[in-house]
Amino acid sequence: MPQNVILQGPAPWGFRLSGGIDFNQPLIITRITPGSKASAANLVPGDVIIAIDGRSTENMTHNDAQERIKAAVHQLSLRIER
Numbered sequence: 001m002p003q004n005v006i007l008q009g010p011a012p013w014g015f016r017l018s019g020g021i022d023f024n025q026p027l028i029i030t031r032i033t034p035g036s037k038a039s040a041a042n043l044v045p046g047d048v049i050i051a052i053d054g055r056s057t058e059n060m061t062h063n064d065a066q067e068r069i070k071a072a073v074h075q076l077s078l079r080i081e082r
Contacts, residue, residue, distance in 0.1 A: 002050060007037045007076040013069065014038040017049070020062030026050075027057045027065050029080075043080070051079035 014036020019025035027049040052068045
C-alpha cells in the first residue's frame with residue numbers, strides 16, 4: 001500500500017537512489033544515512049519511489065529523479081511502496 005513521506009528541507013536528505021526508466025528498473029532507495037532526514041522519516045532500503053513531489057516516477061530517468069529531488073528546497077514529498 002503506497003504511503004506519503006514528507007522530508008523537511010533543506011537537503012541533504014540522506015538517501016541513495018538506483019534505477020529509472022533508462023535502467024529499465026523502478027526507482028529504489030538503496031541506502032539510508034544513519035541520523036539523516038530520510039532515516040528520521042523511516043525510509044528504508046528497498047522502498048520504491050512511485051512519485052516525487054506529486055509527479056509519477058513511472059517514466060522518469062535516474063537523472064530526472066535526481067534533478068527533481070535536488071530542486072526540492074523547503075520540503076521533499078515522496079510517495080513510496082514498501
